[in-house]
Amino acid sequence: MLALVDCNNFYASCERVFDPKLKHRPVVVLSNNDGCIVARSQEAKALGLQMGEPYFKVKELLDRHKVAVFSSNYALYGDMSQRVMTVLQQFAPDVEIYSIDEAFLDLDGFRDLPELARTIRETVRQWTGLPVSVGIAPTKTLAKLANDTAKKNPGYNGVCVLDTPELWKPLLHEFEVGDVWGIGPQYKKLLNKHGINTALQFSQLPETWLRKHMSVVGARTAKELRGQPCLELELHADLKKGITVSRSFGKRITEFTELEQALASYVSRAGEKLRRENLLAKHMLVFMHTSPFAKDAAKDPYYAPSLSFAMPLHTNYTPELIHYALRALKEMYRPGYRYMKCGVMLTDLLPEGTETLDLFDRRDTVKQSKLMAAMDQVNQKMGTRTLFYAGAGIRQKWSMIAARKSPSYTTDWQGLIQVKAV
C-alpha cells in the first residue's frame, strides 16, 4: 500500500501559518511578476477564483472581498516543504518527495491504515502548522484519487483509505475522468467525445484502444485504476536531464544591453544550479520572445527565436556559460521588438569527474572551480547577488515585480517573527 500526503492549498497555507489574522480570510498567492493566481485558500476558491487567472482581471473582485494577496515567496515555501518532508520521514522508511507539497510513502507491512493516516495528518499539523490530506491505496494513481476525495469531501476529515476494489469502484464511478492523475484537458476532450466520462469507464477501456489513442502512458493509468501497480516509488532521483532558468521581465525590453543583463543573470543562476548538483553541461539553448498576448499584432509583432548548440566542452563555469549565451543572443536579437521574456536551458548533463578529458583543453578547471565555489559560498551565506557578474547589470530595471511579498519568516533573520507582550 502507498500513501499520498499532500498539503492543502500549500502556498496559501504557508502564508497563514505566520499570520493568524488570515485565519478566516480568503488568501491568494500570485506567480512571479504578480502575473496570475497560483494558490488559493478554501475561501478564495469559494469566491470562484480560478487557478492561473491573470491578477489584473480579478483585482477588483479581490479588493471587494478583502482577499489577502501575496507575491510568491519561494524561500518560505521551500523551507516549509522541508519541514513537512522531515515529519513524513519519521513515519515510513521509504518516502518519495514528489513535489514541493506532496510525497508518496511506502506503507507495506503497516497495520490499521486509517489510524496511521489520521496520526500522520495530526502530527504534520501540530509540528508545522500546515493542513494535509492523506490518500491510501495500492497504486499511485489510486492514492492520488483517494487523496483528492479526502480533500474535496469534508466528511472524510482529510483521510481516505481505498485498500480493496469494493472501496474504490464506487468512487471511480463518481470520479470525473478529467480529474484522474495523468489525464489532462486534451485527453479529457478525446475521451468525452467517445462517451467516456467517469474514471470507472476509463479503467475498463481495452488495452489496444488505450495504446492507440493515448500511448503506453494512458494504458498504464487505466491499469493503475484497476489496482495494478505500474509506477514504482522513485526513491533516488535519477540524473537530471536539463536545467532551465527563464523569467518574464517586470516590463517590456527593447534594448540589447538590457536583454544581455537579464540573460547573463539567468545564466548565472543556471550555473549555480549546475554546481549545487555537481553537474556539467554540454548543450545550451537560448530563447527569447515577445508577448503572445499582444493586442495589436501589427504594431507589436510576435518574435520568438531560439538557438540550440553544443558547447565545445562540458562546463559549469559561469563566465564560460555567459560567453556562449551572449553570443547566441547577439545572433538572434532584432531591434524594434518589445521582448517579454528570455531564458536558457542546459542539457546533456554529466556528473563532475565523469566527462572525457580533452587533450586540447586549455582551461585551468581547478582554478575555475575554486573561484566558483568561493562565489557560491558567499552568495549562500550573505544572500543571492552579494557577488555577481557586472554583465548581469547593477541596477536591473527589468527585474521581476513582487509587490506583495511576505517576510521570509524561517530563512532570513530580517524576517524573523516578532512577538510583543502588551
Add this chain to the structure above:
DNA sequence: TCTGGGGTCCTAGGACCC
C-alpha cells in the same frame, strides 16, 4: 510498371505533472 529492409540516432512536437 515494378523501386528493400532494418537499425539507430536525433529532433520536434505533443501530452502530462506540480
Add this chain to the structure above:
DNA sequence: TCTGGGGTCCTAGGACCC
C-alpha cells in the same frame, strides 16, 4: 498597463548507415 516557471515522457518522422 497587467497573462508563471520548471520539469518528464512518448511518438513520429527524417537522416543516415549497411
